[in-house]
Amino acid sequence: MxxxxxxxxxxxxxxxxxxxxxxxxxxxxxxxxxxxxxxxxxxxxxxxxxxxxxxxxxxxxxxxxxxxxxxxxxxxxxxxxxxxxxxxxxxxxxxxxxxxxxxxxxxxxxxxxxxxxxxxxxxxxxxxxxxxxxxxxxxxxxxxxxxxxxxxxxxxxxxxxxxxxxxxxxxxxxxGVFGVPIQVVASYVFLFVLFGTLLAKAGGGDFFFNLAASLTGRSPGGPAKVAIISSGLYGTMSGSPTSDVVATGSITIPIMQRLGYTKRFSGAVEVAASTGGSMMPPIMGSAAFILAEYTGTPYRDIVLAAVIPALLYYLGVFLQVHLRSVRYDLRPYEDEVQPLSQTLKEGWPYLIPIALIIGVLVAGFSPVITAGVGALAVVVSSMLTARTRMSPRDILEGLAETTLRILPVAGACAAAGLVIGGLSMTGLGMKAANVILELSGGAVVLTLIIAAVVTIILGLGMPTPSAYILAAVLVGPALAKLGYPILESHMFLLYYAILSALTPPIAVAALAAAAIADEDPIVIALSAVRLAVIGFLIPFVFIWNPAILGQGDAYEVVMAILGSISAVCGIAVTFEWAKFPGGSAVAWPIKLALVACGVMAVTPFTVVALIGMAVSAVLLIGTYMYSRRFAEEAKRRSTNETVA
Structure with a gap:
């Protein structure tokens, strides 16, 4: 059996x-x-x-x-x-x-x-x-x-x-059972899930989908881009890649397939986009709250540190989808897409609680107060228009649904508390750290690679909070022994705990998408890993250059952002074969040069970073111009042959 x-x-x-x-x-x-x-x-x-x-x-x-x-x-x-x-x-x-x-x-x-x-x-x-x-x-x-x-x-x-x-x-x-994980679930996580549930009850999910459609629906690959934006917006509230796939994928995947997108691509886009929701501020997932409590880092600092990496992740997914859409001439959204002004006119009350959450969090209030203000703001702002107004029954059902949605999270976090308690009293965490350092010989890059692999393995089939907790207690001490600051090292582990949801051989988010797309989950997972490749690289970048997490002065942060954008563009082009409109794929030497320039662009050394960005820009612009000229010549030859 x-x-x-x-x-x-x-x-x-x-x-x-x-x-x-x-x-x-x-x-x-x-x-x-x-x-x-x-x-x-x-x-x-x-x-x-x-x-x-x-x-x-x-x-x-x-x-x-x-x-x-x-x-x-x-x-x-x-x-x-x-x-x-x-x-x-x-x-x-x-x-x-x-x-x-x-x-x-x-x-x-x-x-x-x-x-x-x-x-x-x-x-x-x-x-x-x-x-x-x-x-x-x-x-x-x-x-x-x-x-x-x-x-x-x-x-x-x-x-x-x-x-x-x-x-x-x-x-x-x-x-133990009543340790940090369950304390976080009983406070921050529960109240933020309440916020997301009430917002969805008020129609916020439909608003986010319409907003995404208004922004990108008419462009090449429009439905895939709608899936990316709507899943990212929804995912920051749900904090669970699997539930995000089920909630938004049930709409976006059938639409993409109806327009001729392959089952593999449709499922992979949804999985990559939904997984990123747990990285996306201002709410992120429950693992981020556990990180804050476990490390003693204010949640506001974690949110601010997570903004740039999350945007870079979605930029990478978006660029790869765009390049593939242009390459295969993927069709835009066929249904009626209302103008952005109309979407905002109908759904502006949904923006109020989100703006309040960001404002209260930045002002320095605790996550509990922030979530409470957000939930109250959802109810109050929904009363501003007849379209969004919540009834007492809607509020009751929202409260009840929050409790029912928290059941699996509570079960996982109570169990994780048992692991933390046992590890602390037996000292196994430090022993595991010593083993990792022995395997790597103390080499920094090799230690980070082992830490990433171990975290992904620990997360296979696990809820993200459990994956992060296991990594924090087993792998975290190894990074601490190398002298890495606690925020960078635990953000590193958090990212790979999240990405384990789309990584084969289990890939729980891909399993959820496979049921909707009617495709092999491993096939979907492999494509999702390719689309999410930036996510697998970003943690190494912010360990090397903490300015990506906002750690540094304004000049360092701006340079890190510009360098990272340059690197993301180069890597996206490399992985999607750089098929520009009407042109051919970029040669491998240029691709390797783009990757090398990307590495240079994200370094904390200004001169090296500037050289990397400049050369990368020249390569990208030159290749694009060549591809356009090539396309025009091919079109002219075709026209001459037809006339002849």
Whole structure:
């Protein structure tokens, strides 16, 4: 029997009274999260316990034990849900006693041991149902190492052999299940997902699609360019490449195929564009919030640092799509595309909450306040026109949908907390870092390549937050030992954790696109990797030249931007064979020269960068002019032959 490591439990659908009751419960939970984050200063441990136990209570009813589970909750589901609720009630009632415990010194009472062990096992089952056996197996392997690693020889062994020690760290402190990942989900991530959900409920998704169509729909390859822009705009709200593919790809992929685009190309464009959404400020994905909390870097600094690399990524994808569209004469959008002025006239209220989020974030307010202001702004601004106005039912459904959308993220992050807690108490993270440095011999470039490969492997089939967390604790210490600043090194890991969603052999984003495009997911993934090649190169650039992340004075940042744009143009031309209008492909020596000039252009050395940009510009302009002259001569010869 074939086992699908990515298979998750069935997402149940309810109707009538059960659905109404679920919506009310989920909306009430969302209201509590808002209240607890904005109006109450809660103890992190208590907040984490209440959040996790409440999420599990809902999760085991909504998500079945397997893909073929019954649409109705079974007795086992109700039992697990009830146990989750009982654990939450117990920990809440005894919160003060648990907070006053001296970790590793005070013995457990029988109820503490029972409910603590129950939460540990419930977390494993919640992870299996929401993310599949892949991440569950990884977490299980780490737990086995934590418990039995003392049997291993040095340097991989450790001295911990007591289950009570393990339970104390992983459940009764904020270093395990209730650690940084779940704290972030219970605050920043939940509120930003609420913002995105409410904006979509108000019609924001349609507005972004229409805006993209108005900007690029009539140009060559218009539908593909619409997919790039709309997926980027939607992806920064969803923060999940897979959900972005499903949400926007269900519209863009069929349109591209209807106009004659290949299944492979249609799916690849959507995958590359949707994956980039998790890199795109101002919201980015949940992994970025975890990065902020884990490294102690203000989220505003991360957003500002991510702007230039994200725009360069989309510039690369856009240029490659444009060049391929010109090369194969891909058709523009056939349906009626309304003018940009009309799109903005109808949808201007959607721009208000986005502008407010950016303004509040730049002003220095916390992500919690920023997200709260954004969500409130969506509701208020939607009331400004009849077309966008949200009803009380829309708001209720938005609150409930936020809770249901957070279920898989919470399951993955609770499991990741187990990994972090186990690694911190056994010291495996530093041991893994030493192994990486031994393999690379301390060579900087080789260490970075190994770090990138390991991060992508860790992310295969994993949600982005889990991939980043595993990379941060296993690979991050190696980069720290090389002396790299924490922001650059963790942004490096974040990028490859995100890109793992489109990287074969698993490529979860490509799997989602394959179902829509009716194409082999590996074929789509390979094409998506080619379109996203700039994304695989950018992390090395901002390690080499931190000005790309805005680290430096204005002159350095401007030079880095200009050099990067030059490099992106050269690499896009190289990968798409430089098929200019009416011309032929550029010769390989010129392509190699463009790549070399791109490397020179992104260096932090001004003279070298200027030479690289200048030579690259000459090559691009010269090649373009030659191709046009070649096309004109070919057309003239064809005309003369026809007359003759």
């Amino acid at each position: 074939r086992i699908n490591l990515l298979a998750t439990g069935r997402r149940r659908t309810f109707r009538g009274a059960p659905q109404t009751l679920l919506n009310v419960v989920a909306a009430a939970f969302a209201c509590w999260v808002i209240y607890a984050n904005i109006f109450v200063i809660s103890d992190p441990l208590v907040l984490g316990i209440l959040f996790v136990s409440s999420i599990y209570t809902i999760m085991f009813i909504v998500i079945g034990h397997s893909p073929r589970a019954s649409n109705k909750p079974t007795i086992v589901d109700w039992a697990l849900s009830g146990l989750s609720l009982a654990a939450g009630v117990y920990f809440f009632i005894n919160a003060q006693a648990i907070s006053d415990r001296i970790t590793l010194l005070d013995p457990f009472t029988p109820p503490q041991f029972f409910f603590g062990t129950s939460l540990l096992l419930l977390t494993l089952e919640a992870t299996r149902r929401t993310t599949g056996l892949g991440l569950t197996g990884v977490v299980g392997a780490f737990l086995l190492y934590n418990q039995f690693g003392y049997l291993l020889p040095p340097p991989f062994g450790h001295g911990i052999s007591d289950f009570n020690y393990l339970l104390d760290i992983l459940v009764f402190t904020t270093d």
